[in-house]
């Protein structure tokens with residue numbers, strides 16, 4: 001069935017089954033491979049995109065549920081990778097293997113729109129659904145502060161029970 005999607009500012013039509021997850025549409029139909037497949041069951045955040053500005057796991061969102069909501073993927077965050085978060089990621093050398101990082105960036109970008117000056121607690125809460133097997137969590141937090149223009153935050157330990165630290 002045809003669905004008209006607004007992705008990264010462009011309208012495109014895809015002819016796919018109603019229950020196809022948005023992630024499959026992005027990667028396999030539209031060749032937007034920046035959004036990653038991790039777990040497929042809403043547990044890792046690798047597939048995070050923005051749907052109407054909200055960080056959303058595309059692996060569990062059927063294409064039929066998107067409707068007219070605009071979608072932004074990592075490719076659309078900034079056409080030339082100049083988003084303040086992308087610059088901060090580079091300056092602080094956040095990525096290790098890199099696999100989780102598109103999803104991390106999309107969650108962080110949604111956070112800064114609703115909370116331009118986040119605290120450590122804001123960041124930890126917003127990023128809780130994004131897993132990094134390389135445990136880059138502290139650098140991610142520092143880079144979000146950097147992008148937000150926050151003065152150097154105290155090195156607060158990651159919360160007890162969190163996913164790990166370097």
Ligand code: FES
Pocket residue numbers: 036037038039040041042043044045046047048057058059060
């Ligand atoms: S692939 Fe969607 S949350 Fe893991």
Ligand code: FES
Pocket residue numbers: 095096097098099100101131132133134135136
């Ligand atoms: S940088 Fe390797 S999984 Fe996050």
